[in-house]
Amino acid sequence: MAYSNLEGCLHTAGESLDGIRQALLDISSGKVKGGAAEALHASTYVLISATLERTLKESLTALVNEINATRTPLIQVRPSLFSLICDSQFVSIANSGAHESLNRRVDLTLQFSSHDQCLLNESILPLDGRTIRKKHFDPIWRVFGFSNNSLDLPRHQFTLETVANFRNDVAHGDASLAEVAGRQTVEDTLRYVDEIEAVLLHFYSTAEDYLLKSLYVR
Template sequence: MSNYPSLDRALTDLGDKNDRCRQDLYYCDVTFLRQERRALRQDIQASVYVLLGAAIEDFTRTIVNTVVDEITSQAIAHSDLALNLLAISIGGPFLALQEVRGLKMWRKRIELLSHAESQQVATLPNDYVPLDGKTIRPDHYEVIWLVFGFDGPSLPDPRTGLALKMIADYRNLVAHGEQDTATVAGLQPVDAVLRLIDQIDGLAVHVYDAAVDYLDNRQYLR
């Protein structure tokens, strides 16, 4: 357990959701062996990818939002904030900059850069965290590590990146109706899907530990 209840809950919740996915797969493997129930087994097995994708997204969003909320609660001046975090604290003005043209653009750029030395207390809004609402893939964690400056690699190992990509790809096939559930369910045996879930458990611990270490050691300061 850490000093951050929201982080602890995020890790526990993801573990519970992963366990439910495991139970669904075990149930399918034991109960629906007969040919006449094959379609139901395929539906459940394919739906696991959708459930995993949603669970990973919820976990990641909670971790990121908790980190920015904790930083905001410390009432830190922009001048003391890690430079990368300005991408969040002045995310609104950065976004508006793409609409500015001509000489005014240069004035706005200088104005934004001046925030780096401002004594004004920084607020990190949840609206500008480094997530885009899409199914979580390895690139999302690379950007999260870049923006916050978490220590260590963004993924625990290359296999985790492959697991994330596979879950995202299969999830989209089901959710967007690009393939029927029978086809998606047949892409991986149950044992392989269970190993994917194990990889996500490992990823969750990795991300959780990085966030806790980051906050405990106040790595959000310059």
């Protein structure tokens, strides 16, 4: 069974990453030189990070919509997904007085045995809007109940941290473009592009398997 929206996210990410690869190859071949090459090299970390963030957000939205399309009753939904389903109620409880808080806690727990259709809000995702790092993947795996590791290979954690740090240095002006560009060779950055693509492919494969096996059900 194909999940076209999920596939579309991965395809779009591939196109973006191919564009970044070409920019890096233009530096490697000498087509872009000097200060322009340094600026372009440094900026690729911003572009890689933006592609990762956008693709992960869009992929999570696609996953949520696929779950909604199954019209699964709440009584059958795996408990961890209630961290998203009841997000607004958690906030409401936190902002309520003692008496009202108790009533709202009861209302929340009754949803676990409700036969109403599960309807996840696609604007409520397990992301915090910050630069994507390894620490963002672990909560996603817990919320959805994915059974495999959040990253396929240990070195992907280093890649995520490196790209995030370099991205922030460029975006926040904490280091010059020349300094950031000089930290790694173009070949190293090309490898980071490949590994970020592998991270996204791992998420896609995990989400696809999750949907095919209906692992959103208790």
